[in-house]
Amino acid sequence: MKNIDNCPFCSLGNRVIKENKFANLFLSNPRKVPGHFLVTPKRHIEKPWEMTVQEAQAVFELVLFVQKRLVKHISKGSDVLQHYRPFMKQDHIKVNHIHYHILPRDFNDKIYQVVEKYETEDFFEELTATESDEMAAILL
Numbered sequence: 001m002k003n004i005d006n007c008p009f010c011s012l013g014n015r016v017i018k019e020n021k022f023a024n025l026f027l028s029n030p031r032k033v034p035g036h037f038l039v040t041p042k043r044h045i046e047k048p049w050e051m052t053v054q055e056a057q058a059v060f061e062l063v064l065f066v067q068k069r070l071v072k073h074i075s076k077g078s079d080v081l082q083h084y085r086p087f088m089k090q091d092h093i094k095v096n097h098i099h100y101h102i103l104p105r106d107f108n109d110k111i112y113q114v115v116e117k118y119e120t121e122d123f124f125e126e127l128t129a130t131e132s133d134e135m136a137a138i139l140l
């Protein structure tokens with residue numbers, strides 16, 4: 001279900017910092033850390049795979065641009081994230097219009113301290129041959 005009328009990413013106004021023909025770059029508000037950027041296709045799209053090749057190219061042009069700038073000016077590393085979670089209701093934090101998060105990352109940073117330090121090695125499991133075959137089969 002489209003929700004263009006209430007979509008904050010369809011009416012960014014002066015929040016846009018940089019743009020190209022098919023995508024916008026702007027700061028997340030609210031944000032997790034300073035330098036938390038978002039990139040969206042200009043067209044309201046909720047499923048990432050519904051972007052055209054031109055839109056995907058335009059989005060990743062801005063994603064890679066800001067990632068490079070973050071590493072040059074703010075942090076040693078960065079994360080790029082995209083969440084597709086139609087099972088969650090849209091609110092002021094969760095927006096259905098596709099967006100890619102670009103976050104500055106450093107050793108022991110706020111994101112590590114608040115979230116990731118609780119992801120211990122126990123979270124990871126060895127990949128089995130059966131699981132590998134099952135997951136490969138969904139690609140056929």
Ligand SMILES: [Zn+2]
Pocket residue numbers: 003004007008009010043044045097
């Ligand atoms: Zn939208």
